[in-house]
Amino acid sequence: MIKVNNISYAYNTKNVIQNISFNLKAGEILTILGPNGGGKTTLLKCLNNILMPKTGSVLINETNISKMSNQDIACLMALVPQKLETLFPFTVQETIAMGLYAKSKFLSKATQNKLIDHAIDKIGIAYLKNRYINELSGGEKQLVFVARAIIQDTPILLFDEATSNLDINHTATILRAVKSLAKDKNVTIIAIIHDINLAIRFSDKIMYLNGGDQSDTLSIDKAIKPKLISKFYNIDLKDIEFNQVSKTINVRL
Amino acid sequence: MLLKIIILNFNIIQKIVSKIFIVILILLAVFAIPVGLTTGIANISYDSVFTLFNNNSNPTAHLVFYQIRLPRMLLAFMVGASLGISGAVFQGLLINPLADSYTTGIASGSAFGASVAILLGLGGYFLPLFAIIGAIITLLAVMILSAKSGGFEPRNLILSGIVVGAILSAGLSLIKSISGDSLGALIFWLLGSFSGRSWTEVLILSPYFILGTALILLHIKELDLLAFGSEQASALGVNVKRTRYILIISSALLSATSVAVSGIIGFVGLVAPHIIRSVFGATHKVVLPLSFFFGGLILLWADILVRALSFAGEIPVGVITSLIGGPFFCILLMRKLR
Numbered sequence: 336m337i338k339v340n341n342i343s344y345a346y347n348t349k350n351v352i353q354n355i356s357f358n359l360k361a362g363e364i365l366t367i368l369g370p371n372g373g374g375k376t377t378l379l380k381c382l383n384n385i386l387m388p389k390t391g392s393v394l395i396n397e398t399n400i401s402k403m404s405n406q407d408i409a410c411l412m413a414l415v416p417q418k419l420e421t422l423f424p425f426t427v428q429e430t431i432a433m434g435l436y437a438k439s440k441f442l443s444k445a446t447q448n449k450l451i452d453h454a455i456d457k458i459g460i461a462y463l464k465n466r467y468i469n470e471l472s473g474g475e476k477q478l479v480f481v482a483r484a485i486i487q488d489t490p491i492l493l494f495d496e497a498t499s500n501l502d503i504n505h506t507a508t509i510l511r512a513v514k515s516l517a518k519d520k521n522v523t524i525i526a527i528i529h530d531i532n533l534a535i536r537f538s539d540k541i542m543y544l545n546g547g548d549q550s551d552t553l554s555i556d557k558a559i560k561p562k563l564i565s566k567f568y569n570i571d572l573k574d575i576e577f578n579q580v581s582k583t584i585n586v587r588l
Numbered sequence: 589m590l591l592k593i594i595i596l597n598f599n600i601i602q603k604i605v606s607k608i609f610i611v612i613l614i615l616l617a618v619f620a621i622p623v624g625l626t627t628g629i630a631n632i633s634y635d636s637v638f639t640l641f642n643n644n645s646n647p648t649a650h651l652v653f654y655q656i657r658l659p660r661m662l663l664a665f666m667v668g669a670s671l672g673i674s675g676a677v678f679q680g681l682l683i684n685p686l687a688d689s690y691t692t693g694i695a696s697g698s699a700f701g702a703s704v705a706i707l708l709g710l711g712g713y714f715l716p717l718f719a720i721i722g723a724i725i726t727l728l729a730v731m732i733l734s735a736k737s738g739g740f741e742p743r744n745l746i747l748s749g750i751v752v753g754a755i756l757s758a759g760l761s762l763i764k765s766i767s768g769d770s771l772g773a774l775i776f777w778l779l780g781s782f783s784g785r786s787w788t789e790v791l792i793l794s795p796y797f798i799l800g801t802a803l804i805l806l807h808i809k810e811l812d813l814l815a816f817g818s819e820q821a822s823a824l825g826v827n828v829k830r831t832r833y834i835l836i837i838s839s840a841l842l843s844a845t846s847v848a849v850s851g852i853i854g855f856v857g858l859v860a861p862h863i864i865r866s867v868f869g870a871t872h873k874v875v876l877p878l879s880f881f882f883g884g885l886i887l888l889w890a891d892i893l894v895r896a897l898s899f900a901g902e903i904p905v906g907v908i909t910s911l912i913g914g915p916f917f918c919i920l921l922m923r924k925l926r
Contacts, residue, residue, distance in 0.1 A: 385819050409825030416820060422685055423815050423870035433813055437825030465599050467869070487824075 336361040336523050337382075337491060342391035344377050351377045353547035354391070359540075361490065362521040364514065365552055366528050366538040370568050373545040375527045376417060379493050382525065383414050395491065409437035413487035415480050415497040417527075424467040427479050431455065434486035454482040457512050473500040481509050485516070492516065494526035498533075510537050531584045535559060543567040559584060602867075609867050613878075616885045624661045624888065625653060628895040632657075659787045664891040664905070665884040666790070666797050667782075667846040668856050672883015674839035674846075675857025676864070676875050677804055680811045681835055682742040685865070688857035689843030691746055692836075693753035697726025698847035699778060700756045703763045706774045715777075716792050716848035723844030726752055727837070740832055741818060780851035780906025782891050789849040796845040803838040804876060807831055811872045853906040855913030856883050862920065886913075 342355045352374035359365055367375045380386040382393055384400050393400045395411055403411075413434070431451050435442060442450070455461050460478050463471065468479060477500050484492060492513065498506040514537065516522040528534045534541060541558035543550040545567050550558075559582060561575040576585045626632050630652045675688040682691065689695040701722020705715045733748035734740055760778075767774050810831045813821040818828045843857065860883035861875060868874045890908045897903055 380819070383823055385822050404825075405822050405827055406825040409823065412823075414820075414823040416823075419816060419820060421816050421870075422683060423680070424865060425812070425815070425870045429812070429869070429871050433816075433824055436809060436813060439809070 336363075336396065337525075338394040338397075339382065340392050340394070342378070342381050342388045342393065344374075344381050344386055344388050346377075350547065352381070352544070355544070355549050356391075357542060357549075357552045359523050359525070359552070361523055362517050364517050364524040364526070364537065364539045365542060366526045366534040366540075367542050367544050368528070368531060368534055368558075368567070369544040373567075375544055376495055378544065379414070379495050379525065379527065383412055383493055384408055385414075406437045409487065409489075411489055412491040412493060413484035413489045414493040415477075415484045415495060417495040417497075417499070418473075419476065419480055421469055424469055427460065427463045427466050427468060427471075428455075430468045430479055431483045431486055434483040437487070450486050450488075454486040457485060458482045459508055474502065474505060477501060478505060478509070481512070485512070490521070491523045491525070494524065494528075496527050496529060499529065506533070513537075531559075531564070535582060535584075555582075606867050613881060613885065616889065617881075620661070620885065620888050620892070624892050625657050627892050628652070628657060629898060630656075655786065659790050660782050660785055660891065661888060663785050663790050663793065663849065664782050664888045666793055667850045667853065668860075668887025668890075669880045669884035670793075670797060670800070670842040670846040671853065671857040671887070672860035672879040672881075673801060673804055673876055674842040675883070676861035676872070676879040677811065677835050677839040678857070679861055680815050680872060680875075681832065681839075682746055683815060683817065684742065684746065685862060686858065687746065689840070689847075690753065690854075690857075692749035692840070693726050693730050693751075693756060694723050694749075694840045694843050695847050695852060696753040696756040696760070697729075698723040698844045699852050700726075700760050700763075702777065702848060702851075703760055703767075703774055706770050706777060707763050707767050709770065713788075713792070716789070716845070719848030720844050723840060723847070726756065727840045727844075731836070740829060745836075776904060777851045779904035780853040780909075781894075781902065781904040782850055783902050783904075785849065793845050793849050796841050800838040800842040800845075801880065803834055804842075807835055808872045808876060811835065811876070812870075815870065851904070851906060853887065854910045855917065856886050856909055859913050859917055859920075860886060862917070866920070 337359045339355060339357050343353045344351050355378060367378065369375055377386065381388045384393070384405070387401070400408055428451060431454055432447065435447055435450065439447065455464060458478050458481055460482060463475060463479065468476065471479065477497055481497055494513070498509055501509065510533070513524060517524050526537070528537065535555055538555065540552045540554060542552045543563060548567070550563060550567070559577065561572060561577050561584070564570065564575055564584060565572040570586060574587045576587060630648070632649050632652060671689070678687040678689060678692060679685050684691070698719040699722070702715050702719040704722070705718035710718070729752050730745065730748045733752065734744040737744050737748065764771060764774060810821070810826050813824050813826050814828070814831065822828045846853070861879040864875050864878045864882055868878060887905070887909065890912070891905050894903055894905045894908055
């Protein structure tokens, strides 16, 4: 489905990611874990061609995305950003409808409205429908942007810390909705989640990333090794507590 | 529950306010024609306005009607509409509700070009030509500076516009200081007016007016997406670079040619889209056509007011728009609907 070959990116002269490679099959959920400033968001932007990688390539179904138009890419990949602000009073409904931009020429107005209502119901934000986006809290905005990504109906979904501002109830709603996309519609998910224990429960695979240093895409059992966490997060091994029974990781305070 | 009731009522209030606003716009448009044609030094009655459509039994009135007031009104509407729609585009594109053609330096470039023409004693077609050349050079300078300072992003464009605008303002002051006898003409022109304008100015403005407006209206959806930033617009499928070029060039064209035919007219490009957004929300399929229409009506009525007050010499319309627009904008900011 998606093949990433030796991607590197530098802001001016500072290398942020170097020679990153991995493959994912359709319907797999990969979470990228790593410290702040480790290049996770940069990698996601390179996958979506928002940033042009300095080297390497991203292939989707064997086609290089650098040869595709933004519109073609938007039909294949949706991105839920880390944070999004606008000063203008768009309604929630109008904001979600923007997810249909790339495909809107092929959809009737009635179909578009149906899709918007479906996405709103799926995330459970009917009560926000007529509110203005610039008046919502950070968490509410994130719910709207998840709904907007769902409406894009793409085979790949990129999640950049999309649950970071959400309470546990909304976090669970979102992650359940996203997981069901992977299982029912074979959508491939690449997510950045800071909470390791949440990542363990959510993902099929985990990849650690810190600049030029990258782990393989590991199964959950192989990924939850204190040694790996110590290495990638630069934490003293003795401060990491691993509970074998509940499969949870904690850092001693 | 309480929140739902408040939201529901808020939506109903919004809908009522927007309907009242539309009715006011229609009334302003309908009454502008008879009031506009009968206001001014030459006395033309309401009755004769309607008979003049069918015959020319009164040649003087016919001349005032066809050669002076009609082109003047049309020009005022076209300039106001150009400033309104280009202001809305600049605000959306630069993600800044306070942006307009002055923020990007375009209006200053246009004014500078025109003042060079006045200094050289060139009139007629040369004045708008110089104004447009001034605007084009400014636009190129702003774009190059922006591209060299980290890309075609809103922040870079605004900063480049402010820097280039400041240099041009200094240049304009220099021209004023050396203009000698033409200082009066220069200052009057800079204040913005439709006095003495004819079909010539309407014809000069028309091709740019049609082309610029059409290009903008073809990019309504893209402008909505760009209001969330270039990365998001790009991720949703917009060709950001191309769309920005087209929109900046079209709105620069509209504001530059407006300055070229009428001088500097402030506040319309800022206030019209701002009011429309606060009543109707931000979606550009509503904001663009209504800012166009509302901007046109504001300037049309401001010019009617100028003519009604012209018994003591004509006040430049740019002074009226700033005098009324400025305090009105202050009230709007303090009683911000959202």
